[in-house]
Structure formats: C-alpha cells, structure tokens
Amino acid sequence: MPTRVINQQINTNDVGGMIEYVLLGDALVRATPLILAGLAVAIAFRAGVLNIGAEGQLLVGAAASAAVSVSAAAIGIAVIPLALVAGAFAGALWAGIAAELRRRFHVLEIISTIMLNFIALHMVSFMVRGPLQEPSRIYPQTESLPLAAQLPIIAPGTRLHLGFLIAIAIACVLAWVFRSTAAGFRIRAVGSSRSAAATAGMINVDRTTYRVFLISGSLAGLAGAVEVSGVTFALYENISPGYGYTAIAVALIAGLSPARVIASGIFFGILETGAGALQRDFGIPSSTALVTEALLILLAIGLASIRGRATHPFAGR
Amino acid sequence: MLEISKKFGHQVALDSVELSVKPGTVHALLGENGAGKTTLLRIAFGMIQPDSGAIRIRGHEAKLTSPADAIGRRIGMVHQHYALVPSMSVAENVALGGKGRYRSDRTAELVRAVGDRTGLRLEPDRIVSTLTSADRQKLEIIRALAHDVSILILDEPATVLSEADARDLFIQLRVFAGNGGSVVLITHKLRDAMKHADEVTVLRRGQRVLNASVSHLTEASVTAAMLGRPVARAVTRGRDRPATTLEPAIVLKDAVISSTGGVDSLSAINLEIRRGEIIGIAALDGAARSLLRTIAGRTMAVSGSVSIPATVGFVPENRQEDAILPDASLFDNIALKNSGQRKGLLDWHHIRQLTMNVVHQFDVRTDDPGQPVSTLSGGNQQRFVLGRELQGDPAAIVLENPTQGLDVQAAADIHHRLRTASDSGCTVVFYSSDLDEIAELSHRVLVVNNRKLLSVEPERHAIGRALLGVEAGTDAIGPTASGVETRVNSSDRAANSADPRHQSADQHQ
Numbered sequence: 153m154p155t156r157v158i159n160q161q162i163n164t165n166d167v168g169g170m171i172e173y174v175l176l177g178d179a180l181v182r183a184t185p186l187i188l189a190g191l192a193v194a195i196a197f198r199a200g201v202l203n204i205g206a207e208g209q210l211l212v213g214a215a216a217s218a219a220v221s222v223s224a225a226a227i228g229i230a231v232i233p234l235a236l237v238a239g240a241f242a243g244a245l246w247a248g249i250a251a252e253l254r255r256r257f258h259v260l261e262i263i264s265t266i267m268l269n270f271i272a273l274h275m276v277s278f279m280v281r282g283p284l285q286e287p288s289r290i291y292p293q294t295e296s297l298p299l300a301a302q303l304p305i306i307a308p309g310t311r312l313h314l315g316f317l318i319a320i321a322i323a324c325v326l327a328w329v330f331r332s333t334a335a336g337f338r339i340r341a342v343g344s345s346r347s348a349a350a351t352a353g354m355i356n357v358d359r360t361t362y363r364v365f366l367i368s369g370s371l372a373g374l375a376g377a378v379e380v381s382g383v384t385f386a387l388y389e390n391i392s393p394g395y396g397y398t399a400i401a402v403a404l405i406a407g408l409s410p411a412r413v414i415a416s417g418i419f420f421g422i423l424e425t426g427a428g429a430l431q432r433d434f435g436i437p438s439s440t441a442l443v444t445e446a447l448l449i450l451l452a453i454g455l456a457s458i459r460g461r462a463t464h465p466f467a468g469r
Numbered sequence: 470m471l472e473i474s475k476k477f478g479h480q481v482a483l484d485s486v487e488l489s490v491k492p493g494t495v496h497a498l499l500g501e502n503g504a505g506k507t508t509l510l511r512i513a514f515g516m517i518q519p520d521s522g523a524i525r526i527r528g529h530e531a532k533l534t535s536p537a538d539a540i541g542r543r544i545g546m547v548h549q550h551y552a553l554v555p556s557m558s559v560a561e562n563v564a565l566g567g568k569g570r571y572r573s574d575r576t577a578e579l580v581r582a583v584g585d586r587t588g589l590r591l592e593p594d595r596i597v598s599t600l601t602s603a604d605r606q607k608l609e610i611i612r613a614l615a616h617d618v619s620i621l622i623l624d625e626p627a628t629v630l631s632e633a634d635a636r637d638l639f640i641q642l643r644v645f646a647g648n649g650g651s652v653v654l655i656t657h658k659l660r661d662a663m664k665h666a667d668e669v670t671v672l673r674r675g676q677r678v679l680n681a682s683v684s685h686l687t688e689a690s691v692t693a694a695m696l697g698r699p700v701a702r703a704v705t706r707g708r709d710r711p712a713t714t715l716e717p718a719i720v721l722k723d724a725v726i727s728s729t730g731g732v733d734s735l736s737a738i739n740l741e742i743r744r745g746e747i748i749g750i751a752a753l754d755g756a757a758r759s760l761l762r763t764i765a766g767r768t769m770a771v772s773g774s775v776s777i778p779a780t781v782g783f784v785p786e787n788r789q790e791d792a793i794l795p796d797a798s799l800f801d802n803i804a805l806k807n808s809g810q811r812k813g814l815l816d817w818h819h820i821r822q823l824t825m826n827v828v829h830q831f832d833v834r835t836d837d838p839g840q841p842v843s844t845l846s847g848g849n850q851q852r853f854v855l856g857r858e859l860q861g862d863p864a865a866i867v868l869e870n871p872t873q874g875l876d877v878q879a880a881a882d883i884h885h886r887l888r889t890a891s892d893s894g895c896t897v898v899f900y901s902s903d904l905d906e907i908a909e910l911s912h913r914v915l916v917v918n919n920r921k922l923l924s925v926e927p928e929r930h931a932i933g934r935a936l937l938g939v940e941a942g943t944d945a946i947g948p949t950a951s952g953v954e955t956r957v958n959s960s961d962r963a964a965n966s967a968d969p970r971h972q973s974a975d976q977h978q
Binding site: 337338341345347350 | 766767783785787790791792793794795796797801804805806807808809810811812813814815817854
C-alpha cells in the first residue's frame with residue numbers, strides 16, 4: 153500500500169507509551185478525512201440530499217489540490233490555502249454535476265453521485281498516468297509535494313497535521329450554523345418537510361437544496377485536499393481507502409450532528425488504525441475492523457428505527 | 470362491544486364503554502376531539518387491544534388481535550388519514566394487504582364491481598397521487614368494501630369531501646346498510662349524523678353519555694350530550710360589513726391563475742377585498758386551491774396583476790404536510806414562519822417568547838413546547854398554526870378548511886378568533902367545504918364555478934345554487950331520489966354476481 157510511502161520510520165524499540173502516542177496520532181490522521189467527509193454527508197442528509205458521492209468528490213478534490221500544489225509550488229507557503237480551496241472548489245463542482253442533474257432532469261442524486269464516484273476514480277487513474285504523472289514517468293503518481301506545500305505537523309513525533317484542526321473547526325462552525333443561523337434552520341426545515349418549508353416557511357426549497365449540495369461537495373473535496381497536503385504528499389490511485397463511504401457511517405452514527413461527527417470520526421479512525429496494528433502485531437485479520445464497522449452501522453440503523461428519529465434533521469438538538 | 474376500557478399511560482381513553490350496532494343500520498358515533506371515538510373503533514378493528522371488555526360479533530365472542538382478524542370477520546375500516554400508497558394505482562392499493570399473487574386484471578375487475586354495486590366509481594389504473602382528496606376518500610371506501618365486509622367503520626369520512634361528494638357518500642352508505650350491512654360513522658358534523666344515521670352514540674371523555682335512535686333526538690340534546698355544556702356560540706354573527714370606504718387590502722386585476730393539475734385554473738379574475746373583510750370561498754374540491762395560494766403569496770399568477778399585503782398568514786388544508794414540521798418542536802415550528810426571508814442569526818429567545826405567546830393566547834394544550842408538534846392533538850395543532858399565522862398582526866390571513874376535523878367547540882373558537890382578527894383590521898379569506906360555515910362566518914361569499922368567480926350573498930342556498938350552476942335550483946330532491954333507486958337495483962345485481970368472488974376471497978384468507 154502506497155499509503156505508507158512517505159511514512160516516517162517509527163522506532164518500535166521505544167517504550168510502549170511512545171507507540172501509543174504515535175498510534176493515537178495516526179488514528180487522528182486517519183480520522184481527519186473521515187470527519188470532513190462525514191460532515192459533508194451529514195449536512196447533505198440533513199437537508200434531505202442523499203449525497204453518497206463523497207468518495208468521488210473527495211478524489212476530485214485530492215486531484216485538484218495535488219495539481220495546484222505541484223504546479224504552483226513556486227509561490228511558497230501560500231500554496232497551501234490555494235490547494236485546499238482548489239480541492240473544495242473541485243469537490244463542489246463535482247457535486248454540482250449531480251445537483252444540476254437533479255434540478256434540470258430530476259435525476260435521483262443517490263444514483264448520479266454514486267456513478268460520479270466511478271468516473272472520479274478513473275479520472276484520477278488517468279491523471280496519474282497522464283498529465284499529472286511524476287517526471288520520471290515510472291510510477292503512476294504525481295511528484296511529491298514540496299515541503300512548502302505540506303500541511304505543518306501539530307504534534308511533534310507524529311504525523312498529525314493541521315488538517316485535523318481544520319476539520320474540528322469546520323465541524324464547530326457547522327454545529328453553530330445549524331443551531332443559531334437562519335440558513336442552518338432552513339437546511340433543517342427543508343430536510344424535515346419540503347412542502348412545509350415551502351408553504352409555511354416560504355423557503356426557496358430548490359435553492360437551499362442546491363446550495364447544500366455544493367457545500368457538501370466542497371467539504372468532501374476539502375477532505376481529499378487535506379489528505380494530499382497533509383498525509384500522502386502525492387496523488388495516486390487508491391489514495392482513499394473508501395473514506396467517502398465510511399463517511400456515511402460516520403455521519404449516521406453521529407446522528408447527523410456536526411459536533412458528534414468529530415467523535416464518531418475519531419472513533420472510526422481509531423478502529424481502522426487499530427485494525428492495522430492488530431494485524432501486524434497479532435495476526436488478527438484487519439477485515440475484523442470492517443466487520444465491526446458494518447455491525448455498528450446495522451446497530452445504529454436499528455437503534456435509529458427504535459428511537460424513530462435519530463437520523464432526523466431535528467434530532468440531537 | 471361490551472365494557473371496553475383502555476388506558477394510555479395513566480390517561481383513561483375509554484371507561485367501560487358499550488357500543489352495539491344493529492345490522493342494516495347506520496350508527497353515528499359522536500363526541501368532541503379526544504372523547505375516545507377513534508380509540509373505540511380502532512379496538513373494534515383490532516388495531517389496538519382493550520385493557521378489559523369484550524367484543525361480540527353476530528353473537529360470537531371475538532378476539533381481534535390485528536386488522537387482519539377484523540377483516541377476516543368482515544369488518545372494514547376507512548381511516549381518517551389516508552392509508553394509501555401515492556405512487557401505486559387504484560387497483561394496487563385495493564389489493565394491498567391481500568394474500569397470494571397480485572393479478573391486476575382481477576383487482577381491476579373487483580374495483581369496477583364495487584363501483585357497479587355502490588356507485589363509487591374510480592378508474593383502476595389511475596395513480597393515487599393524481600387523485601383529488603375526494604377520490605382518495607372514495608378509494609379508501611372502495612378498498613374496505615372490496616373485502617366484502619358486513620360491518621363498515623368510517624372515521625370522519627366527509628371532512629375532505631365537497632358537499633355533493635359527501636351526499637353521494639351517505640347515499641352509498643345507506644345502500645350498504647339497506648343490504649344488511651352495518652355502518653359505524655365517526656363524525657364531528659352533527660348535522661350529518663342527524664340526517665343520515667339511524668342511531669347515535671355519544672362519547673364524552675371516554676364514557677358513553679348517550680345512546681338513542683335519531684328519531685328521539687334533537688340537535689340541541691345531542692350537542693348538550695357531546696359538550697356537557699352549552700356551545701359557546703359567538704355573540705355577534707359578524708355580519709356588519711366593514712365600511713366600504715376602507716382601502717382595499719387585496720386586489721387582483723385580470724389575473725389568470727393556473728396550476729399544473731389544471732382543475733383549479735381560473736381566468737381573468739378581477740377582485741377587490743377590503744381591510745377587515747371576511748371572504749368565504751366556496752368551490753368544488755380543490756378548485757380554489759391555486760386562487761387561495763395566489764392570494765396568500767405562495768404561488769404566482771400566470772398573468773395580470775396581483776397586489777397583496779407584505780405579510781399574509783396562511784393556514785393550509787393539509788396541516789401535516791404543508792403547515793408544520795411534525796417531528797420538530799413547537800419552537801422550531803414557530804421559527805419556521807418566514808424563515809425563507811430571515812437573514813443572519815435566529816433569535817431563539819424571541820422565538821421562545823413568541824411560542825409561549827401562541828401557546829397561551831390560543832389555548833394550545835401542551836406540557837412541553839420542546840416536544841415534537843406531532844404530539845399535539847389535531848385541534849391543538851390547528852390552533853397552534855392559526856396562532857402562529859396571526860402573530861405579528863398580519864394584514865391578511867388565508868385559510869383552507871380552517872375547522873376541518875375539529876369539534877364544535879374548537880370550531881366555534883376558531884371562528885371567534887377569525888372574527889376578532891377581522892375586527893382589528895385583518896382581512897380574512899377562507900375556503901371551506903362546509904357551506905354552513907361559509908354562510909355563517911363570511912361578510913361576502915365568492916363561488917368558484919366553471920373557472921369564474923361569482924359573488925354571492927352569504928346565504929346557504931344561494932351558495933349551494935351558485936356552486937352547482939345557475940340551473941341547478943330545481944335539482945335538490947328529484948334526481949337524487951331516483952339515483953338511490955337505480956343504485957339499489959344495480960347493487961342487487963352486483964351482490965348476486967359477486968358471490969363466486971366472495972368464495973374465492975374466503976379461500977385466500
């Protein structure tokens with residue numbers, strides 16, 4: 153797996169505490185795209201937009217930010233925000249295709265977004281073999297990001313990067329938007345009942361839906377950008393081990409509440425990192441983590457149906 | 470049903486209630502909201518189990534643990550809120566819940582057979598979402614009848630029906646009873662009960678307070694039994710029209726109104742409504758929908774000019790879908806109003822205050838406004854919505870069937886509040902399928918007929934005639950009576966021919 157290509161070598165002879173520290177860092181690193189993509193799914197689902205294309209939006213975001221980072225490296229540290237914005241923008245654009253299809257032709261987004269996932273996947277394959285391939289043309293990946301384009305590490309000795317804080321900050325902002333702003337209320341109202349939102353609230357339902365779609369896409373795109381700028385430092389195929397899909401579970405288990413997405417994102421990060429460690433150290437197949445995830449999702453859905461409104465737009469207030 | 474008791478939590482819904490329905494009769498079950506009518510009949514249909522008491526059907530004790538049990542004993546129920554699948558066809562909805570293979574041709578035939586037998590005709594291939602409320606109600610009844618029931622329970626069947634449709638319905642129920650069936654009718658409309666039922670049972674707060682044959686009763690005695698106290702009628706009838714010199718609040722000039730459905734299109738409407746006027750609109754089911762929504766500022770006219778005040782309250786007919794977010798709290802539902810125009814932050818403190826104002830001023834009974842609004846009873850929800858829409862003294866308010874499904878007391882209360890609003894200068898425009906309500910409440914009446922608006926005196930017969938068209942003045946009795954005749958005959962035929970199908974239905978069970 154090329155995920156570990158740039159991994160710093162960990163001195164496993166260190167004391168156990170050190171390993172735990174590093175592993176925790178790894179878990180949070182892993183949680184970062186899950187939180188961002190989880191927020192993308194949560195905000196969309198809250199508005200009744202079934203965007204399950206976070207994976208594709210994430211890949212497109214990763215590709216765009218890698219392209220910007222590599223080609224605009226000359227401008228120094230300013231390339232980081234530029235790359236992140238490019239990723240978010242590309243994600244929004246990708247979601248915008250599905251949004252436009254829905255608006256004009258009433259194409260169900262649940263179909264279009266999942267289709268666009270595959271297109272994004274193959275587009276990345278093409279990019280890393282074509283226009284964005286590293287200069288030696290040996291490996292199907294972009295050249296490594298220059299140091300100035302890499303997100304700074306926030307916990308020395310780990311790989312934990314600034315992207316984690318960005319994810320937390322965005323989650324907090326979204327929680328505040330939902331709780332306190334008129335725009336956030338509109339999103340919840342539209343997700344709760346489109347006809348009541350339009351008739352009683354005089355909300356422009358189509359416009360709200362459209363905007364949410366774009367915001368959702370931009371968050372997923374940002375997840376991809378952060379992954380490239382903070383972890384992989386290059387774009388290649390399989391850059392995402394299904395973050396965009398796991399994000400759906402992250403969002404659902406969080407009851408679509410942005411604040412709780414942080415917790416469930418970290419939880420999934422720990423689960424997936426731990427699975428790797430278990431396989432290395434104890435030979436327990438890492439697929440047990442997938443089984444656990446699946447069981448958790450089933451459990452969450454079961455509980456939601458018992459409680460009736462756990463995944464409802466007005467739950468968790 | 471003998472000594473039926475039922476508690477929900479520590480609230481007693483039914484306290485040793487008895488109900489006996491004779492074959493061949495129409496039995497009306499009356500009572501205020503929350504008197505236990507629906508609960509009692511849900512027990513009779515096996516939807517809920519009583520805490521104590523017994524049910525006897527045709528002399529045999531029956532234990533009904535599910536609607537399937539009830540259907541097996543030839544009991545059918547027509548629900549207050551449609552239990553239909555909108556994306557399916559009429560025939561498919563009829564077949565729903567049946568066993569074995571679905572055969573579209575057979576079910577279609579069944580639907581037509583029921584139509585021949587009872588006069589309730591619907592095209593089996595129509596998709597339910599394209600049906601009007603009246604047709605959906607029809608479909609519910611067809612579905613119940615398709616199972617060949619001998620006891621038919623109807624929960625508020627006439628609330629969404631136009632006058633003519635309701636009359637048809639009662640004729641058909643009479644035919645059904647005439648063939649030896651029993652009909653149990655829950656209704657709020659006293660007049661319907663007195664006119665169409667043979668026997669009346671009145672519940673009040675979970676107890677039976679009256680049971681007698683209609684011929685021994687007067688409207689006043691039944692009302693007294695329902696309420697336990699005299700109805701608080703509004704003191705003034707509110708007929709004193711506001712001075713004609715007042716400036717107009719709503720003006721439509723050559724407005725062309727249309728919707729995709731087309732049934733409620735109107736051409737070249739010229740209309741001037743003054744401040745403080747109460748305008749009642751009479752129309753066939755759904756025909757005034759777009760007009761009301763245009764006046765309420767919810768839809769745009771196709772052409773012509775429409776001038777309405779900046780703030781217009783709107784109380785739509787379909788409360789669950791259009792007026793409230795059922796799963797959201799009362800606070801959220803107050804915040805919903807005008808949320809499309811709001812910018813920046815929401816002032817939750819202010820919204821809480823508004824909510825409490827509405828709760829107090831409009832007598833919304835709730836323990837906790839943080840609870841979902843769906844936990845309120847229908848009458849409370851309606852008062853809540855009305856209160857919300859009247860907050861901030863809007864220049865006008867538009868209502869569709871404002872008292873639909875409410876009991877006498879609650880309806881009188883809503884009327885009173887609308888008159889009060891009108892007195893303080895608010896223009897009230899409302900549609901109602903109840904012509905008595907229109908005649909009683911309005912200063913001026915508009916009738917939608919043949920894509921035109923007619924202005925009519927607020928007098929019941931005038932409205933009724935205008936609604937039916939000019940020449941309809943003579944139709945009142947003659948054709949209806951002969952209609953009964955022919956329907957009885959055709960239903961006899963259908964009953965005979967229906968026998969083999971009945972047996973095959975039994976085999977399915």
